[in-house]
Amino acid sequence: MASSSSGEFDLIAxxxxxxxxxxxxxxxxxxxxxxxxxGMQLAVSSDMLVEGRHFLSTVDPAxxxxxxxxxxxxxxxxxxxxxxxxxxxxxxxxxxxxxxQRFSQGLYALADxxxxxxxxxxxxxxxxxxxxxxxxxxPAGQALLxxxxxxxxxxxxxGTLGDARLALEVFRGTAQVPSEVFAAARARMEGPTPxxxxxxxxxxVASSAIDLSDGLAxxxxxxxxxxxxxxxxxxxxxxxxxxxxxxxxxxxxxAGWRQLxxxxxxxxxxxxxxxxxxxxxxxxxxxxxxxAATRIGRIEAEPGLRIVDGRGxxxxxxxxxxxDHFG
Amino acid sequence: MASSSSGEFDLIAxxxxxxxxxxxxxxxxxxxxxxxxxGMQLAVSSDMLVEGRHFLSTVDPAxxxxxxxxxxxxxxxxxxxxxxxxxxxxxxxxxxxxxxQRFSQGLYALADxxxxxxxxxxxxxxxxxxxxxxxxxxPAGQALLxxxxxxxxxxxxxGTLGDARLALEVFRGTAQVPSEVFAAARARMEGPTPxxxxxxxxxxVASSAIDLSDGLAxxxxxxxxxxxxxxxxxxxxxxxxxxxxxxxxxxxxxAGWRQLxxxxxxxxxxxxxxxxxxxxxxxxxxxxxxxAATRIGRIEAEPGLRIVDGRGxxxxxxxxxxxDHFG
Numbered sequence: 338m339a340s341s342s343s344g345e346f347d348l349i350a351x352x353x354x355x356x357x358x359x360x361x362x363x364x365x366x367x368x369x370x371x372x373x374x375x376g377m378q379l380a381v382s383s384d385m386l387v388e389g390r391h392f393l394s395t396v397d398p399a400x401x402x403x404x405x406x407x408x409x410x411x412x413x414x415x416x417x418x419x420x421x422x423x424x425x426x427x428x429x430x431x432x433x434x435x436x437x438q439r440f441s442q443g444l445y446a447l448a449d450x451x452x453x454x455x456x457x458x459x460x461x462x463x464x465x466x467x468x469x470x471x472x473x474x475x476p477a478g479q480a481l482l483x484x485x486x487x488x489x490x491x492x493x494x495x496g497t498l499g500d501a502r503l504a505l506e507v508f509r510g511t512a513q514v515p516s517e518v519f520a521a522a523r524a525r526m527e528g529p530t531p532x533x534x535x536x537x538x539x540x541x542v543a544s545s546a547i548d549l550s551d552g553l554a555x556x557x558x559x560x561x562x563x564x565x566x567x568x569x570x571x572x573x574x575x576x577x578x579x580x581x582x583x584x585x586x587x588x589x590x591x592a593g594w595r596q597l598x599x600x601x602x603x604x605x606x607x608x609x610x611x612x613x614x615x616x617x618x619x620x621x622x623x624x625x626x627x628x629a630a631t632r633i634g635r636i637e638a639e640p641g642l643r644i645v646d647g648r649g650x651x652x653x654x655x656x657x658x659x660x661d662h663f664g
Numbered sequence: 665m666a667s668s669s670s671g672e673f674d675l676i677a678x679x680x681x682x683x684x685x686x687x688x689x690x691x692x693x694x695x696x697x698x699x700x701x702x703g704m705q706l707a708v709s710s711d712m713l714v715e716g717r718h719f720l721s722t723v724d725p726a727x728x729x730x731x732x733x734x735x736x737x738x739x740x741x742x743x744x745x746x747x748x749x750x751x752x753x754x755x756x757x758x759x760x761x762x763x764x765q766r767f768s769q770g771l772y773a774l775a776d777x778x779x780x781x782x783x784x785x786x787x788x789x790x791x792x793x794x795x796x797x798x799x800x801x802x803p804a805g806q807a808l809l810x811x812x813x814x815x816x817x818x819x820x821x822x823g824t825l826g827d828a829r830l831a832l833e834v835f836r837g838t839a840q841v842p843s844e845v846f847a848a849a850r851a852r853m854e855g856p857t858p859x860x861x862x863x864x865x866x867x868x869v870a871s872s873a874i875d876l877s878d879g880l881a882x883x884x885x886x887x888x889x890x891x892x893x894x895x896x897x898x899x900x901x902x903x904x905x906x907x908x909x910x911x912x913x914x915x916x917x918x919a920g921w922r923q924l925x926x927x928x929x930x931x932x933x934x935x936x937x938x939x940x941x942x943x944x945x946x947x948x949x950x951x952x953x954x955x956a957a958t959r960i961g962r963i964e965a966e967p968g969l970r971i972v973d974g975r976g977x978x979x980x981x982x983x984x985x986x987x988d989h990f991g
Contacts, residue, residue, distance in 0.1 A: 355693060360669070366743070366810050366811075366890070367709060367738075367739040367740075367743050367810070367873075367874060367875055368707035368708055368709045368739050368740060368742070368743040368745060368807070369707070369709070369741035370705045370706065370707055370708070370743075370802070370807055371705065371706040371708055372700075372705045372706070372804065373699075373706070376700070376727045378698065378699045379697065379698040379699070379700070379706060379795075380695035380696070380697055381695055381696045381697075381698055381751060381783065381784060381799070382694060382695045382696070382751070382784060383751040383752070383753045383784060383785055383795070383797055384753065384786050385753035385755055385784055385786050385788055385790075385793070385795055387755050387788050387789070387790030387791075387793075388790075389790075390788055391788070412692075412694040412695050414762055415694035415695070416693070416694050416695040418695060423711075424709075424710040424797055425710035426710045426711065426795045427712070428712055428714050428793060437963055457709060457710060459706060459710055459711050461712055461714050461717055461718070462697070462714070462717055462793070463712075463714030463715075463716075463717055463793065464790070464791035465850060466712070466714075466790065466791070466793045466795075468710070468712055468793075468795035469755075469796035470708075470710055471749055472708070473695070475697070477699065480695070480697055480834050482693055482695075483693050483694070483731075541815055542674065546694075547694060548694055559889045563693070583843060589961045609763075615883060635728055655922070
């Protein structure tokens with residue numbers, strides 16, 4: 338079906354055909370061909386975006402094009418892989434040239450910024466659905482995995498947390514914020530920044546990493562399980578990562594900020610661990626990649642996630658369950 | 665988002681978690697890692713299946729699992745690539761354990777038959793949509809491409825043509841056929857056979873290949889365009905490939921059988937070209953792979969597709985336009 342029907346083919350040709358440099362064979366054949374360099378492994382991830390679940394119908398198509406690729410690049414970042422190429426499968430309710438022009442503009446802008454080439458795909462009519470599979474390369478044995486966290490490691494998070502969720506709650510009508518706070522939060526929701534440069538800089542430094550899509554507390558649970566460890570997480574340190582808090586501290590109480598940071602979701606930041614001896618190396622990696630890194634806790638041998646406040650007092654766990662895409 | 669929320673995660677774990685042998689890293693991390701062998705290129709293709717367009721709502725989920733992977737493996741076959749692995753992104757309107765059990769059964773049965781491993785993916789709630797990205801390997805420079813057809817080459821097609829479309833027309837109520845004819849045609853529609861073994865056997869033999877999804881005449885046009893050549897196609901030879909014709913010759917007139925063969929679509933056969941000197945090698949490849957191969961025309965220097973009947977008389981081209989997924 339990479340052999341497209343005629344209308345489909347015209348559509349692909351118009352908006353999604355560009356010379357492909359990295360693949361030995363460009364788009365337009367049954368398959369794309371990829372040739373990882375010697376000693377490199379190919380990191381692969383697929384993410385599907387559905388209207389109403391991953392984006393609102395009101396989103397600018399350019400932002401949607403950006404976000405569809407960004408959430409995939411975020412998975413490469415979490416593995417410390419360098420982006421190479423991607424395929425795009427699109428189901429569209431109708432042929433809309435303006436929409437496609439905007440969508441491809443946002444998509445290509447981010448792809449170009451990361452040297453990541455569109456090498457193939459599929460388009461069909463159907464309820465709006467965007468499925469991207471992204472390919473990156475990483476030296477054999479150097480990928481950052483979820484399973485590498487060890488007792489004693491420091492726990493870190495990149496960038497900002499919870500702002501995307503805050504914007505979503507404003508859209509839903511459950512929160513009201515000043516317009517400048519909303520603008521910033523909305524930019525985080527619609528235009529997440531995949532932490533590719535940080536992921537690359539953390540190779541050989543971090544012991545484990547994961548990208549945050551469903552919320553810090555829930556996603557961190559995957560690392561703990563895969564690594565066979567536990568953690569103590571300072572919820573107030575995490576709450577300091579909510580950008581809106583600096584803009585409007587009185588918007589929520591302490592518990593509200595914590596919940597936004599730990600269970601907000603849609604952050605596309607990296608949570609990662611590193612031995613204390615690598616503390617300065619983490620800060621150097623963050624600085625080199627122009628990304629904030631905040632220490633928010635510690636990995637421990639005892640299984641489970643213990644959430645504490647800034648004074649080390651335990652906080653009930655239930656309020657930080659990850660928001661569920663099937664919820 | 666390969667980091668799944670809890671309900672999603674349980675779902676994946678229940679139906680789609682198996683030990684992964686081929687990937688250095690199995691499913692369950694942010695990325696899967698693939699390491700093609702030295703000298704191998706990775707062939708990649710993505711196909712998205714949407715209800716009502718690629719399958720009917722009445723389809724057995726096991727058949728759907730089979731077909732979703734089969735149409736992707738067919739792209740690998742057309743490149744002469746050996747299947748290695750795939751990712752699966754699924755949007756589901758609801759969590760339905762029975763449906764998932766049946767779907768994964770059909771999917772894994774075909775995957776196992778081809779030694780093709782599920783290495784990652786994504787699940788989300790949304791209108792039913794299945795997006796698979798498949799990975800195969802092919803020695804560098806040996807992939808079968810659409811661009812290799814040369815004037816003088818013979819034009820071949822594998823297996824059977826048009827039966828899937830016949831079944832669709834019965835479902836639509838526009839055709840009536842005896843029950844045994846319908847059963848056979850429906851099996852072709854719901855359970856296409858990707859011609860992987862033939863594609864592998866044609867490496868070094870065929871000059872070009874494409875998989876047939878939108879109909880022979882339309883898909884062949886992509887080969888002619890990519891190769892900068894034309895062709896004369898014997899529509900009656902192609903019509904002999906409709907399996908239903910042998911069962912029920914009087915069902916359609918000659919023009920009807922031709923149209924079914926040339927414009928039916930959903931065949932997932934290979935159309936390929938080879939020099940006349942490779943004629944016996946083509947037949948040997950077909951026999952070795954247990955797949956019929958029928959010579960249906962010849963590649964010519966003059967651009968364009970000339971469709972003729974069994975006596976070499978020209979047939980008007982318009983009736984064989986490929987059916988369009990956006991039609």
